[in-house]
Amino acid sequence: MSNFTNFFSDLDKGELKIWDLLAQGVVNKKSKFHTPTISTFNGNAINSRTIILRKVDRKTKMLFFYSDTRSRKVLNIKQNNNVTAHLYEPRFKLQVQLYGYANIENKTEKTKGIWNSLNNFSKKNYLSTISPGEKINSLANLNYNADNEEAFYNFSLINFKVSKIECLQLLNINNIRVEFVYTESSDKKYYMVP
Numbered sequence: 001m002s003n004f005t006n007f008f009s010d011l012d013k014g015e016l017k018i019w020d021l022l023a024q025g026v027v028n029k030k031s032k033f034h035t036p037t038i039s040t041f042n043g044n045a046i047n048s049r050t051i052i053l054r055k056v057d058r059k060t061k062m063l064f065f066y067s068d069t070r071s072r073k074v075l076n077i078k079q080n081n082n083v084t085a086h087l088y089e090p091r092f093k094l095q096v097q098l099y100g101y102a103n104i105e106n107k108t109e110k111t112k113g114i115w116n117s118l119n120n121f122s123k124k125n126y127l128s129t130i131s132p133g134e135k136i137n138s139l140a141n142l143n144y145n146a147d148n149e150e151a152f153y154n155f156s157l158i159n160f161k162v163s164k165i166e167c168l169q170l171l172n173i174n175n176i177r178v179e180f181v182y183t184e185s186s187d188k189k190y191y192m193v194p
């Protein structure tokens with residue numbers, strides 16, 4: 001028998017639960033919601049990677065991530081703003097697929113505030129002299145800039161507006177699949193055939 005709750009016997013409560021789990025994922029490093037996989041499209045191929053969920057705003061249905069401005073994901077998003085995020089939380093046998101649109105925020109008051117709040121260890125992720133993803137002949141070529149204005153420019157906030165959440169929960173009796181759709185004019189919730 002499953003020893004966890006079926007989140008979606010009530011669609012309203014199920015939706016609240018998903019946003020609760022997303023919010024908890026920001027602070028709980030053990031949660032699978034802390035490290036979703038986000039996928040972007042470069043016009044030709046899909047690229048997927050793990051990323052840390054930094055902030056959630058359930059009111060505006062926004063998720064926030066940090067990345068290097070020079071990274072492939074940021075370049076992809078600038079080219080095509082369609083983004084998906086995916087995670088599977090085995091504690092609840094729960095798959096969550098988030099669909100939406102992202103934009104890149106760089107060199108703003110907000111990114112400056114976040115940048116100033118980062119510790120040196122976190123900042124190092126944005127300090128490499130050579131762009132992330134570039135091939136190097138040896139690890140000796142791996143050099144880091146000091147924390148300066150150029151380093152700050154490498155820091156980007158990914159603002160991800162969720163337009164749809166699809167969830168599948170595996171249960172002993174029957175699996176449950178649901179969808180939450182967010183548009184400008186209304187929010188809708190559905191059960192789906194799993």
Ligand SMILES: Cc1cc2nc3c(=O)[nH]c(=O)nc-3n(C[C@H](O)[C@H](O)[C@H](O)COP(=O)(O)O)c2cc1C
Pocket residue numbers: 035047048049050051052053065066067068071072073074132133
């Ligand atoms: C646990 C974990 C957390 C990660 N968090 C981030 C992150 O918050 N931001 C980020 O840009 N990359 C993060 N990465 C690295 C990305 O998965 C990826 O390797 C890197 O950003 C290059 O991706 P890209 O070339 O597709 O842009 C993380 C990787 C792991 C394994």
